Amino acid sequence: QIQAQPANEVPRLQLAHLLRRTGQPEASLPHYAEIVKADARVSEARFGYAAALIRLRRYREARDYLTDAMRVYPNDVAFANALARVLAASPDDSVRDGRRAASLMQPVVAHIRTTDLLETMAMAQAELGQFTEATTWQKEAIATAGKSGATDIAQRIADNLRTYEARKP
Numbered sequence: 001q002i003q004a005q006p007a008n009e010v011p012r013l014q015l016a017h018l019l020r021r022t023g024q025p026e027a028s029l030p031h032y033a034e035i036v037k038a039d040a041r042v043s044e045a046r047f048g049y050a051a052a053l054i055r056l057r058r059y060r061e062a063r064d065y066l067t068d069a070m071r072v073y074p075n076d077v078a079f080a081n082a083l084a085r086v087l088a089a090s091p092d093d094s095v096r097d098g099r100r101a102a103s104l105m106q107p108v109v110a111h112i113r114t115t116d117l118l119e120t121m122a123m124a125q126a127e128l129g130q131f132t133e134a135t136t137w138q139k140e141a142i143a144t145a146g147k148s149g150a151t152d153i154a155q156r157i158a159d160n161l162r163t164y165e166a167r168k169p
Contacts, residue, residue, distance in 0.1 A: 012031050013045055013048070016032045016048055028052045040072065046069045050069065057091070084120050084123075085120050098126075101127060115144045121137045122136075123160075138157065138160055138161040
């Protein structure tokens, strides 16, 4: 179907997602890139490309790609959240920037308080060494997950709370 309808990005996007989610992130990259090239407005393809870079542990590229995506989609919280997570938790020391991660998340969490966004703010605070603040944000993330009925998520992210309580990013 992709060859029959090259202008229709839906099948190509589905293929790219399938490849990325089944452990083939490298194979997904050209499909995401082709979609973005054909129609730069397809934010889902940009996000998928960034997610594939992260899965490939190409953190510098992911940071730069997400920074560019934020210029294209300044009001899309998903890009700010993903970039802040890369900046706060990348295993690559040269990529981490807790201050920038926190500054990206501050205006977001001032208006939107989802489990994921609160957890990202906690990560940024921990990267800055602000463990009391990180613990407070993480507790709110856990409570938010619990209130929404996502007890499995609340239990999973409780591990990070214990890490912050131990004063570790």
